[in-house]
Amino acid sequence: MLSSKADSLGLHRVFKFFQESSMGNKLYVGNLPYSFRDQDLQDSFSEFGTVNSAKVMMERDTGRSKGFGFVEMGSDAEAQAAIQGLHGQNRGGRDLVVNEARPMEPRPPRSGGFGGGFGGGREGGFGGGRGDGGFGGGRGDGGYGRRNSY
Structure with a gap:
């Protein structure tokens, strides 16, 4: 199916x-x-x-x-x-x-979706690691480069 x-x-x-x-x-x-x-x-x-x-x-x-x-x-x-x-x-x-023609070979599921944004994951993606996040966020920062304290 x-x-x-x-x-x-x-x-x-x-x-x-x-x-x-x-x-x-x-x-x-x-x-x-x-x-x-x-x-x-x-x-x-x-x-x-x-x-x-x-x-x-x-x-x-x-x-x-x-x-x-x-x-x-x-x-x-x-x-x-x-x-x-x-x-x-x-x-x-x-x-x-x-x-x-040959039958399509099964492919592993594609990763992605909403997990981490551009580059995402622990290293943060565009411009950011764990602390400042960058585009897609690091750990615990809320993403988009937002900092919790100013």
């Missing part, structure tokens, strides 16, 4: 992509022109066989392409033909990187 954060980032589509069929017909396509959209990706790969799906990954906040995507071909043989035919080919001034 995916977390709501992963779901909100659209990662459910990527996980679903890898779960539904064999890996041999799924391709990673990198170094895409930022102007490329799903249809452009589909059009580029359709000359090598049936394209079951083509998805350019987009930034959630800006709607801008991340410069990579995934294509699922109709068969492993069609996928191999697409790799041979498109890897290194120039599209929109960029040389495509096309290879067999």
